[in-house]
Amino acid sequence: MSIIHLISGPRNISTALMYAFAQRSDTSVIDEPFYGYYLKNTNIVHPGREEILNSMEYDPEKVTNNLYSIAEKTPVLFIKDMAKHIQGLNRDFMNEMHNVFLIREPSHIITSFSKVVDQIPEKEIGYSYSLDLFNHLTKKGKNPLVIDSGIVLQSPESSLKKICGALNIEYDSSMLSWEPGPRPEDGIWGKYWYANVHNSSGLKQKTEEPKDVPEKYLSLYKQSLKYYNKLLKHAIR
Numbered sequence: 001m002s003i004i005h006l007i008s009g010p011r012n013i014s015t016a017l018m019y020a021f022a023q024r025s026d027t028s029v030i031d032e033p034f035y036g037y038y039l040k041n042t043n044i045v046h047p048g049r050e051e052i053l054n055s056m057e058y059d060p061e062k063v064t065n066n067l068y069s070i071a072e073k074t075p076v077l078f079i080k081d082m083a084k085h086i087q088g089l090n091r092d093f094m095n096e097m098h099n100v101f102l103i104r105e106p107s108h109i110i111t112s113f114s115k116v117v118d119q120i121p122e123k124e125i126g127y128s129y130s131l132d133l134f135n136h137l138t139k140k141g142k143n144p145l146v147i148d149s150g151i152v153l154q155s156p157e158s159s160l161k162k163i164c165g166a167l168n169i170e171y172d173s174s175m176l177s178w179e180p181g182p183r184p185e186d187g188i189w190g191k192y193w194y195a196n197v198h199n200s201s202g203l204k205q206k207t208e209e210p211k212d213v214p215e216k217y218l219s220l221y222k223q224s225l226k227y228y229n230k231l232l233k234h235a236i237r
Contacts, residue, residue, distance in 0.1 A: 083126035127227035177202030
């Protein structure tokens with residue numbers, strides 16, 4: 001049993017990585033299992049909030065038990081998670097998982113996220129908690145991994161090989177591509193958030209340059225960049 005726990009911020013390539021792992025014959029994937037818990041315990045207004053709450057279990061203990069139950073039935077379980085969704089949870093549930101932090105240069109996250117929501121508090125970006133959680137796991141000797149989307153996109157195949165190697169699983173070339181459109185592994189929120197990845201057919205090589213951030217988010221950008229750079233030092237290259 002191998003559990004890969006991807007901890008990301010929003011508007012990253014986390015869904016694309018979920019699709020990549022879903023192509024593997026030995027892997028089951030789960031999309032953001034603590035999203036219901038997050039919405040239930042915050043005043044955050046996201047598209048489809050009530051629909052999500054009505055369709056998900058939001059008791060974190062029950063969610064965790066279900067994850068481990070699923071993991072017992074598959075060689076590899078890939079969990080796509082958001083750092084902000086697990087704030088406030090007992091962190092012990094991650095002890096038997098391969099915890100992987102997915103980061104992205106924050107100007108891309110902020111400019112993309114601002115197209116979907118009107119206000120972006122720092123906790124929505126999640127970098128401060130990601131860094132705190134990374135440090136916590138490191139001190140416990142859990143050896144979390146860090147991967148940067150910009151590095152992955154510069155060389156998708158090479159990066160996936162290195163990621164699989166670090167996770168002690170065989171690389172599978174099927175991870176590089178998938179059929180465009182919605183996928184069965186999508187959470188019901190996919191129709192609100194996944195338009196770009198639904199138009200994709202795989203991880204394609206490209207170079208990302210920092211974007212111009214709207215003036216009202218410059219303070220958030222500078223704050224997030226500080227946390228991002230501390231995590232970037234540990235990224236697989």
